[in-house]
Amino acid sequence: MPATPAWPPRSAPRLFVPGPLMAGAPVTLHGNPANYLARVMRVGEGDIVILCDDETGEWAARVTSSGKRDVVLEVAEHLREREEVPDFTLCAALLKKDRFDLVLEKATELGVRVIQPVLTRRCVADKLNLERARALVAEAAEQCARTALPRIAEPVKLDALLKGWDPSRALFFADELGGEPVFPAFRARQAPAALLVGPEGGFDDSERAAIRAHPAASAITLGPRILRGETAAIAASALWMAAAGDWQE
Structure with a gap:
């Protein structure tokens, strides 16, 4: 029986983006973040990206379109709360x-x-x-x-x-x-x-x-x-x- 793939994939790229994020919300990335995802990580429609907003924590988002100038994602699932680090x-x-x-x-x-x-x-x-x-x-x-x-x-x-x-x-x-x-x-x-x-x-x-x-x-x-x-x-x-x-x- 084949193993169940890890969710989210361990290889998923991570990015900090402006927040707050919420389930179902669209996120459009331009400039360097979009270039990193599209040209360096070569993400395509359906791929998972981990997003953090320094407010609500960590989210899995699914790519809905990836072009030369922008990458659009849909926030899918909340994975972790924002961490508390020592003072x-x-x-x-x-x-x-x-x-x-x-x-x-x-x-x-x-x-x-x-x-x-x-x-x-x-x-x-x-x-x-x-x-x-x-x-x-x-x-x-x-x-x-x-x-x-x-x-x-x-x-x-x-x-x-x-x-x-x-x-x-x-x-x-x-x-x-x-x-x-x-x-x-x-x-x-x-x-x-x-x-x-x-x-x-x-x-x-x-x-x-x-x-x-x-x-x-x-x-x-x-x-x-x-x-x-x-x-x-x-x-x-x-x-x-x-x-x-x-x-x-």
Whole structure:
């Protein structure tokens, strides 16, 4: 007896689209999303596409027409509610574009809720194309089957970040000069929490002193080696998810 095909097909492409989605509603895609489905994935009438709207969750939709300029789908079935991710914010100093792209991508895969770019004295970059950054995290979320997009905030200067900090949110500071071991620190002060990671050259002495003086801040160590900015952001986010986030489940 032949096996029953998986529903929806595991090979079905995934896309984030504007919402809210609902059963029976038509969805018309233009531009890059349509080009991706029609020319890259070569979808045709009757094929299934997984749609997420960052509001109602994940839906299976059936292609009703696929042309050169647009792809039309009909929403068929609600598959999953929008996921709840831990209340964890990554405050990452801006890096060179390719390195910060890596931070955005991997933070999305790891389940970070908010990404807050930070401007420090030793930052090489001082601007972030938010539209491009949001497109990048959407693509990463599609690849790892997230149903909730991380929020990317406007870049903020370090002094402004500290001045406006909510004291109820733990602020873990990855300090290359040393601090508490990560697992005891993360487990002692769980969500809501945030991680602050510096740029290529690290924080200068006055920045380090200001962070350490903040009542919400706790310095942590990421081991015996000095890590690059992108490595520290990714590694520490993964450790937080393991110690205090949803990897425990």
